[in-house]
Amino acid sequence: MSAGFSVAWRVPLLVLAFASLFAGMAAGLVRLGWPFPKPIVEMALLHGPLMACGFFGTVIGLERAVALSRRWGYLAPLLSSAGAAAAIAGLPAQAAALLVALGSAVLLASSVVFYRRQRELFTLTLALGALCWLLGNLQWLAGRPIHTAVPFWIGFLVLTIAGERLELSRVLPPSAAARRVFVAALAILLGAIAWSTLAWGAGTLLLGAGMLLLALWLMRQDVARRTVKGRGLPRFIAICLLTGYGWLALSGVVIVASGGLAYSGPGYDAALHAVLLGFVFSMVFGHAPIILPAVLRVAVPYAAYFYVPLALLHLSLLLRVAGDWYVAGPWRAWGGALNGVALIAFVLGTIAAVLRGLAAKAGPRRF
Numbered sequence: 001m002s003a004g005f006s007v008a009w010r011v012p013l014l015v016l017a018f019a020s021l022f023a024g025m026a027a028g029l030v031r032l033g034w035p036f037p038k039p040i041v042e043m044a045l046l047h048g049p050l051m052a053c054g055f056f057g058t059v060i061g062l063e064r065a066v067a068l069s070r071r072w073g074y075l076a077p078l079l080s081s082a083g084a085a086a087a088i089a090g091l092p093a094q095a096a097a098l099l100v101a102l103g104s105a106v107l108l109a110s111s112v113v114f115y116r117r118q119r120e121l122f123t124l125t126l127a128l129g130a131l132c133w134l135l136g137n138l139q140w141l142a143g144r145p146i147h148t149a150v151p152f153w154i155g156f157l158v159l160t161i162a163g164e165r166l167e168l169s170r171v172l173p174p175s176a177a178a179r180r181v182f183v184a185a186l187a188i189l190l191g192a193i194a195w196s197t198l199a200w201g202a203g204t205l206l207l208g209a210g211m212l213l214l215a216l217w218l219m220r221q222d223v224a225r226r227t228v229k230g231r232g233l234p235r236f237i238a239i240c241l242l243t244g245y246g247w248l249a250l251s252g253v254v255i256v257a258s259g260g261l262a263y264s265g266p267g268y269d270a271a272l273h274a275v276l277l278g279f280v281f282s283m284v285f286g287h288a289p290i291i292l293p294a295v296l297r298v299a300v301p302y303a304a305y306f307y308v309p310l311a312l313l314h315l316s317l318l319l320r321v322a323g324d325w326y327v328a329g330p331w332r333a334w335g336g337a338l339n340g341v342a343l344i345a346f347v348l349g350t351i352a353a354v355l356r357g358l359a360a361k362a363g364p365r366r367f
């Protein structure tokens with residue numbers, strides 16, 4: 001057995017992460033005006049932390065702990081999921097923020113260990129992503145308005161994904177010039193996030209430009225441009241990646257065209273969910289068949305129906321962003337509800353694939 005937790009210990013952490021996703025989704029729907037019972041309505045302001053920290057923080061922390069293969073690495077997902085559970089249980093937000101901040105400090109520590117093991121641009125990018133998460137959580141812990149943590153959380157997720165794509169591109173390494181452009185995009189993003197704490201408008205405007213540059217870089221450099229011509233799972237993954245990069249670019253364009261990120265209202269909703277839902281979840285859909293086998297030791301055999309949640313995610317997000325653009329409340333509300341349906345369809349589809357994989361492994365039954 002590895003020096004980490006056995007697979008059986010990883011399941012409750014994933015269950016907590018998904019509880020956080022569903023609670024966060026319901027809290028987001030409350031903010032779009034959908035009726036929910038009182039305990040959910042009271043969680044409305046915790047939507048961002050539940051999604052960014054309770055779900056993504058825990059899942060990313062778990063994935064890194066498995067790769068690190070040290071017991072202490074599991075403290076990251078343990079603490080962030082405990083923070084999410086505290087928030088869902090209605091404990092004071094400060095307690096949840098403290099647990100999550102401690103979890104992100106552990107993720108940063110494990111990312112630094114990775115960087116020291118392998119001094120590469122991708123491990124540096126992953127560590128900088130973890131640093132963004134910690135700094136964003138400290139804003140939340142300090143009681144500052146949630147929107148001040150948002151550029152940091154965007155940095156966390158965008159850099160984590162960019163770092164992982166860079167790692168996978170080692171088969172087809174980018175040229176020296178392309179690496180320089182990547183480093184420039186990284187520097188712009190980090191500078192912009194830091195600047196947003198001093199000058200919100202100018203800092204977030206630069207953040208939008210950095211996101212656009214990174215999206216163009218990924219579209220051009222990612223091996224997905226080739227694998228999209230293949231078939232089956234490689235093609236599905238490539239389509240997830242390329243469409244996801246489109247959402248990252250769109251978010252950058254919306255922010256730049258608006259002269260910076262608003263901190264509430266339709267522009268905020270569109271820019272935030274183009275990146276956090278369109279880009280990040282396209283990556284989740286595409287990477288789940290590769291990551292779940294590593295984390296849970298189960299196969300996720302590909303099936304053509306994997307396209308259903310992906311198409312629903314894109315179409316519902318288009319409806320939502322169009323609703324933001326035309327200030328059409330019902331489009332926005334229905335787009336948001338269908339976003340939720342897309343995520344549920346993805347979870348159910350993945351469970352069905354895992355069960356199919358287990359049945360195939362067990363072989364035909366003898367009676």
Ligand code: HEM
Binds near residue numbers: 153264266
């Ligand atoms: C079913 C999916 C989702 C729905 C219905 C939803 C809904 C919302 C709404 C209505 C807002 C408020 C926007 C405004 O102030 O105008 C919001 C903000 C936010 N959302 Fe989502 N969202 C969803 C998915 C996500 C995902 C996947 C993330 C990933 C991290 C996310 C992160 C955030 C963040 C960080 C904020 C800002 C929080 C704040 O300012 O309090 N959302 N969301």
